[in-house]
Structures are given as structure tokens and as C-alpha cells.
Amino acid sequence: MKSDRLLKRLREFLPPESILSEREDLNPYESDGLTAFRQLPLVVVIPETEAQVQQVLRLCFAEAVPVVARGAGTGLSGGALPLSNGVLLSLAKFSRIEHIDPLARTARVQPGVRNLAISEAAAAFGLYYAPDPSSQIVCSIGGNVAENSGGVHCLKYGLTVNNILALRVITIEGEILEIGSAALDSTGYDLLALMTGSEGMLGVITEVTVKLLPKPERAQVLLAGFDSVEKAGAAVADIISAGIIPAGLEMMDKLAIRAAEDFVHAGYPLDVEAILLCELDGMNEEVSVEIKRVHSILQQAGATTVRTALDDAERLKFWAGRKAAFPAVGRLAPDYYCMDGTIPRKRLPQVLRRIHDYSAHFGLAVANVFHAGDGNLHPLILYDANKPGELVRAEAFGAKILELCVEVGGSITGEHGVGVEKIDQMCVQFMTQELALFHALKKSWDEQGLLNPGKAVPTLHRCAEYGAMHVHHGKAKFPNVPRF
Amino acid sequence: MMQTLLDQFSESIRLAGTRRRPLRIRGSGSKDFYGGTPSGEVLDASGYRGIVDYAPEELVLTARAGTLLHEIEAVLAEQGQMLPFEPPHFGPRATLGGCVAAGLSGPRRASSGAVRDFVLGVRMMNGLGESLQFGGQVMKNVAGYDVSRLMAGSLGTLGLLLEVSLKVLPKPQAEATLQFELNELQALEKMNRWAGQPFPISATCYHDHVLTLRLSGAQSAIQATHAKLGGQLMVADDEFWHGIREQTSRFFREESSLWRVSLPSTATLQLPSKQLIEWGGALRWVFTDEDGAKVRALAEQARGQATLFRSATKPKIIFHPLPKPLLQVHQRMKRAFDPQGIFNIGRMYPDF
Numbered sequence A: 001m002k003s004d005r006l007l008k009r010l011r012e013f014l015p016p017e018s019i020l021s022e023r024e025d026l027n028p029y030e031s032d033g034l035t036a037f038r039q040l041p042l043v044v045v046i047p048e049t050e051a052q053v054q055q056v057l058r059l060c061f062a063e064a065v066p067v068v069a070r071g072a073g074t075g076l077s078g079g080a081l082p083l084s085n086g087v088l089l090s091l092a093k094f095s096r097i098e099h100i101d102p103l104a105r106t107a108r109v110q111p112g113v114r115n116l117a118i119s120e121a122a123a124a125f126g127l128y129y130a131p132d133p134s135s136q137i138v139c140s141i142g143g144n145v146a147e148n149s150g151g152v153h154c155l156k157y158g159l160t161v162n163n164i165l166a167l168r169v170i171t172i173e174g175e176i177l178e179i180g181s182a183a184l185d186s187t188g189y190d191l192l193a194l195m196t197g198s199e200g201m202l203g204v205i206t207e208v209t210v211k212l213l214p215k216p217e218r219a220q221v222l223l224a225g226f227d228s229v230e231k232a233g234a235a236v237a238d239i240i241s242a243g244i245i246p247a248g249l250e251m252m253d254k255l256a257i258r259a260a261e262d263f264v265h266a267g268y269p270l271d272v273e274a275i276l277l278c279e280l281d282g283m284n285e286e287v288s289v290e291i292k293r294v295h296s297i298l299q300q301a302g303a304t305t306v307r308t309a310l311d312d313a314e315r316l317k318f319w320a321g322r323k324a325a326f327p328a329v330g331r332l333a334p335d336y337y338c339m340d341g342t343i344p345r346k347r348l349p350q351v352l353r354r355i356h357d358y359s360a361h362f363g364l365a366v367a368n369v370f371h372a373g374d375g376n377l378h379p380l381i382l383y384d385a386n387k388p389g390e391l392v393r394a395e396a397f398g399a400k401i402l403e404l405c406v407e408v409g410g411s412i413t414g415e416h417g418v419g420v421e422k423i424d425q426m427c428v429q430f431m432t433q434e435l436a437l438f439h440a441l442k443k444s445w446d447e448q449g450l451l452n453p454g455k456a457v458p459t460l461h462r463c464a465e466y467g468a469m470h471v472h473h474g475k476a477k478f479p480n481v482p483r484f
Numbered sequence B: 001m002m003q004t005l006l007d008q009f010s011e012s013i014r015l016a017g018t019r020r021r022p023l024r025i026r027g028s029g030s031k032d033f034y035g036g037t038p039s040g041e042v043l044d045a046s047g048y049r050g051i052v053d054y055a056p057e058e059l060v061l062t063a064r065a066g067t068l069l070h071e072i073e074a075v076l077a078e079q080g081q082m083l084p085f086e087p088p089h090f091g092p093r094a095t096l097g098g099c100v101a102a103g104l105s106g107p108r109r110a111s112s113g114a115v116r117d118f119v120l121g122v123r124m125m126n127g128l129g130e131s132l133q134f135g136g137q138v139m140k141n142v143a144g145y146d147v148s149r150l151m152a153g154s155l156g157t158l159g160l161l162l163e164v165s166l167k168v169l170p171k172p173q174a175e176a177t178l179q180f181e182l183n184e185l186q187a188l189e190k191m192n193r194w195a196g197q198p199f200p201i202s203a204t205c206y207h208d209h210v211l212t213l214r215l216s217g218a219q220s221a222i223q224a225t226h227a228k229l230g231g232q233l234m235v236a237d238d239e240f241w242h243g244i245r246e247q248t249s250r251f252f253r254e255e256s257s258l259w260r261v262s263l264p265s266t267a268t269l270q271l272p273s274k275q276l277i278e279w280g281g282a283l284r285w286v287f288t289d290e291d292g293a294k295v296r297a298l299a300e301q302a303r304g305q306a307t308l309f310r311s312a313t314k315p316k317i318i319f320h321p322l323p324k325p326l327l328q329v330h331q332r333m334k335r336a337f338d339p340q341g342i343f344n345i346g347r348m349y350p351d352f
């Protein structure tokens, strides 16, 4: 459809300030958090009401115009990357917290509400929303649902999918669906789970009901330093084998520690190869006992230093270093590329060794930040986009890491989503028939493929061209053929 | 041998597809009472069994769908771990596949989560007899649509489950059960208030003027909670919770139809009949011979849904009907998995 005709039709039901079509107005929307990919959309619409969203979708459906939904644009896989022939649908104006029910411990919010704003609003009732991505000051709850975002506390408290109760979703045909309910379960298929992590491919979320949890009586954090990554990894297994599920269990390697320390002065030891942050929470009495147990487990595991945060201020300081790890590493080089693979935890030493080898091979440094409790690794590859060839090398390095994750039985993405970024690696993780089922599922929601087309699931044709060696679920096809 | 079984499954499914003759997937039949009675020949899935992988320090267990639930629980218990959703068995030979397909969770559900919250990955066969794998053995995985969780509670209508990977958790160090004499409104209020404070509550049950509350966690936390909340310490509490989970306790011995009503935890259900409340108020078991339409209307008034759980005869509507747009999405999704319409037709809704 011609853009002037589309604009004319949009103006029939949207106020002028809700439509952007001038180049300088479109610029801020050309990418999400993955800035290596940029594309201007045909038009940006910023509706204010659900009825307007419905009209936008109906129009796009009728005219076969693709639509990309956008929350806060902090996504790291290019999920909200616009399409040159499509509408970018911003949910930024859906920023109202509609209702908090302190007794039932639920909050009903619009999709553009910031993650942290929910916990801030619930704090008056001693409640909070558990999933806490590091981007929580800015990212939207709608984006969190679309990506199934996690945070440093998800080992104990779960991901987005475990912490939401209901959604209002508008299909590309403009049909409003109520998925889930304020109860704990609903009849029919678990569409709440299907929608979570579906990267804006099945419908546009216009309302989210989340669960709220009581704030723990006490939270305390331990900081342990190790002279090898192996020992830190073994300590994680020891803690869990002892029957303890920490509220947070994070690991950082040397480069990440140094960057974070320089950036926020968190008080991390600098003479170690790895640190572990282990947070315990619960009732006062419980935390007192557990802290002692974990302290001795860490020492027995060979920690060179173990410190318990003295007070809440120090606890927050320890976390500040971890939460600022991405931007901190970002100061080490002009650009960094954040990966997001998951692995069975026991494979960590092997995986880190291979990443180290790749780093030498590609001539690019890498810092590792690890949600150690649940095996989610974030290698941050440092590069300089202005140096010819470095971006391409960084991407090739990243692809290697993801393929390695699949090879050891893990996944190419734990929480950042596939988007446009990892679309080729989907061919490595999934077989043709599995991808075919994804396409069939997509079709059952969006027959014409108008919602965020080209993202998340590669076409079979693309996989054939990529020619990936299929290392399905840890079993490489030719295990004896050497590869680097 | 397991490969031969897989080949047989695939063959039966393909044959059923070409002949357009539906199949009825069955583990041990422990949950035959639940949902509609599907038409077609039985596809016995119980032979495909055995634990494939279990790494206690990774908190992950993978087993074939025919593996007996109690076998899995025994293996976990040896390592001091458990299935956090405390699934009901409803029979001595309940299988993992049946447990995941039925999607039923036990007393711990309100605090720990449901079956679907712990499913990490599945291997399954679709309606074309193709063996497919989704999710994996890792805690976090957002590659592709979450088909694994979608299988939980789909009652075998989307495919034959072959293998399931689950997140497991350590058993609590200690447990204790407290009882309080209260009326229903007081009990609902208390359950909701206490759930909003950091007490280690792991299960609740209200019936016949008694609120029963289970605490799980460190001994010190349990003692502190008991000191704060008061209540009578219950002996033989394991038996009590087992009776609730398996529906063998006295409340469940009744002739009339048993309804399962799922609703917001603070809602009141205006049904003047025998009720038992679980999940902090969010689940009500109701015995009544009232007309189904009436029970459903009352559930809807309370912003909930009603499912006919057990009854002498099976009416056409068992699960709460879906609004039309949602029903259409269900029908299209069913076709995506099972294009010929052969799996468990009539188990969930009349046509799938």
C-alpha cells in the first residue's frame, strides 16, 4: 500500500500527534537495543486507546500492511526492528497502572508500564513484581511478556511466564482475546504460555495482569571471589546440592568484574578470576541460618574471599555492579555485542574455555556475565564498528557461541529472544519439521503473516541457504569431524 | 526396543491419519474420569518408559512419558528432591505423560506453581507421526514458541508426549501443619492476608469450619511463623495432605457430581453446597447435582470457571466453554498440530 494512502486512512481515526511520518521523527525508532540493525519504518503510530490499536490492526489486516509492535525498544535481538514497508506500533502511551488489588496480590497494568513502576506502585502494600531484568527502569511489561524476560532473581521466583495471570491481546484481525484470568488456571490450551515469549508475532498485548509477591522480610547477599572459573562453577553446584535455592546467584569473570568495579565501585575484589553473588531471602530466622551455611559452602569450595554485605546499602552496592555490567563493559570498547545462550550448568568450564579460544581466533575480547543459577550466559563481545570488518567478526564470533550452546545441550537464547539476530541459529537448534510446526502455529493466529514478519522463526528456505550443520539438542551430526 | 516402540507409534499415527480413524492416547488410564471420553482406538503409551537423565545439581529430570509418577518421585526423594507441583496421581500407575497432559497440580500449586511452570522441554509426536523436540533441559529457553508448556494441560489433543524434561526442587527442610477454627469469610480473608506476607505457606485447605495451613522451609522459619500465627499443630499431616491431593479424604466420598471451580482467590462462590477450598481461595471443590449451566453461571459471576471433574454420567459440556474468538484460535491450533484430527477427539471440547 502506498504510504500516503495509509497515512490518510490512519488520520481518519488517529489524532495527528499519534502519527509520525517525517524522517526526523522516525529516526528514534530505527532500531531497538540491538543497534547493529537499523531500518526506518513507513510510519510510526502511537495510539492511546485499545480501540485505536484495534483500528490500526484492522486497517493493516485489510490492506496487508505488516505491523511491528514496540514497547520501550530495549530489546537486544532486534525484535522491534521496523520494516521498511510496515507500521511501527508503539505502545508507549499505554502507561497506566489500572488496578492494584493488594488482598488478591495482583496488578492490572497497560503494556507500556515500566517493569520497575509496578514494584514501585506495589511497595505501599509490601508487595512487588518479581522478574527484574537489568533494564527494569526502562523496559515495558508488554515487551517483557513478548520476550519472556528474566532477571537476577528468576532461579527462585521464575521468569515472566511464571509471574503473569492474564493478558488482553488483539489479533491481527482486530479480535480482542482475553487470555488467562485472575484465577490460577483457565480451561483450554495454555495460551498465556504461548503468548509469553512470542515476540509480537501472534498478537498485540494491550493489558497484562501480573502476580505480586510479598517483599521478603530480609535479603542478604554474599560476595565470593575465586581464583578459577571452574571453582566458582563448582560452588554453584554445591550450593544447590545442599538443597538451597538462592534468590539470586550470579557470576562474573575477570574482565566483567574490572569493568563493573571501575564503573560503579561496587567493592568487588580485583585479584580474582571470578566472583559469585549469592542472595538469600525469606524470613529473618531462615536467612540467618542459611547465610552461615552458604558461607561455609563457599569457603569449602575454595573461595579466596567471602564477604557478607554488612547492611542493605552494601547489598545494593554489590548488586549495582552486576546490574550495571552491560553498560560497564560498554565503556571498555566503542561497541559491545551481548550474547544470551543457555547451557547445562555443568558445562560452564568447557564452554568458557571454548569462548576463550574463539576470542583468540577472532581477535576480539569478551567479558562474561552469567546467571549462574539457571545456566544463562551473557558473553559480551567487544568490538569497534568503525574498524572495518570488526562488526562482521563480532557477529561470526557470536554465532559460534550460540552454536556451541546448542552443541552442549543448551539453547541459543535464554531471555533476549531470537528477533532478527539469532534467526540463522534457529536452523541449528531446530529441525525442519519443528520449524514447520512453528510456522503452522503462527498461521493459526496470523494467516497472512503480518505481525512482525521475518522475526523469530526462519523460513525453511533461509535455513537451506544458511546450510547450518544441525547440532540438534547436543548431538552433533558428525561428532568425530573436528571443528574449532 | 524403545526405538521400535517409537516406530510403532509413528506407524499407528500415520495409519490413523490416512484412514481418518481417531486415536485415544492412554497412559495407565488413571485419569480416564477427567474430561470427555474420546472416540477411537486406544494408543497405549505406557510402554515408552524410563528415566533418561537426572542431574540433581542441575535441578533437571528427563523421563519418557510412560514412566510411572511414583517411580520418578522415589528417585527424586533419594536425592532429597521433589516435583514442586505435587501432582495428584489418582491411581497407582499414573504416568508422567498423563500428569503433564492433564495439567493437574496439587496442594503446593498456589505457592510453587503448576505443572506448566516446571515443564522445560518435551519430545512429542504430531498428527503426522513426526517426532519433534521443543524446549530443552535448561532452565531458560526462549527460542521458538513455547510448545512445551502448551502441551501441559492439552489433554493429548495436540500430540503424543514422548519425553518430558522437568525442573525439580529440593524438598523443604521441614514442614508443619497448623489448624484454625474459622468461618469461610474469615478463612478467605486470612489466607489472602497471610499470602501477602513473607510466611512460608505451602498449602491451604478450608472445609467444615477448619482452615488447615501447611508451612514448608527452614525449621526456624516454621517456628517463627507458628509463633506469629498461632493455631493448633496437626499430627499425621502428611496423610491429611495426601488425602486432599488424591481426593481420598472424607470430603470427597460423595455420590453427587464433583465440580472444580477455579476463581480469583478473594471471590466468594454463591453455591449453597458442600465445598472444600484450596490454593489460598483460588480453587473450590463443590459437590452438587445442580444443572451445569447454573454452576457455570455462578462461577462466572465470581469471575471464574467451572469444570465438571467427576460425575456418574458425562454430559456434552465438561470444561467451561470458550468464547467464540478463543474457540476459533483453539480449533486452528489443533489443526496445526494434528491436521487430520486424530488425537483424543472429544476429550476437551466436543470436536477436539
Ligand SMILES: Cc1cc2nc3c(=O)[nH]c(=O)nc-3n(C[C@H](O)[C@H](O)[C@H](O)COP(=O)(O)OP(=O)(O)OC[C@H]3O[C@@H](n4cnc5c(N)ncnc54)[C@H](O)[C@@H]3O)c2cc1C
Pocket (backbone or CB within 6 Å): A032, A033, A068, A069, A070, A071, A072, A073, A074, A075, A076, A078, A079, A080, A091, A111, A132, A133, A134, A135, A138, A139, A140, A141, A142, A143, A144, A145, A146, A147, A148, A149, A150, A151, A152, A199, A200, A201, A203, A204, A205, A206, A326, A327, A415, A416, A452
Ligand atoms: C542494558 C540492558 C539490560 C537488559 N537486561 C535484561 C535482563 O536482565 N533480562 C532480560 O530478560 N532482558 C534484558 N534486556 C533486554 C530487554 O530489556 C527485554 O527484552 C525487555 O523485555 C524488552 O522490553 P521493551 O519494552 O523494551 O520491548 P521492545 O524492545 O520494544 O520489544 C521487544 C519485543 O516485544 C514486542 N512487543 C513489545 N511490546 C509488545 C506488545 N504490547 N504486544 C506485543 N508485542 C510487543 C516487540 O515487537 C519486540 O518483538 C536488557 C536490555 C538492555 C538494553
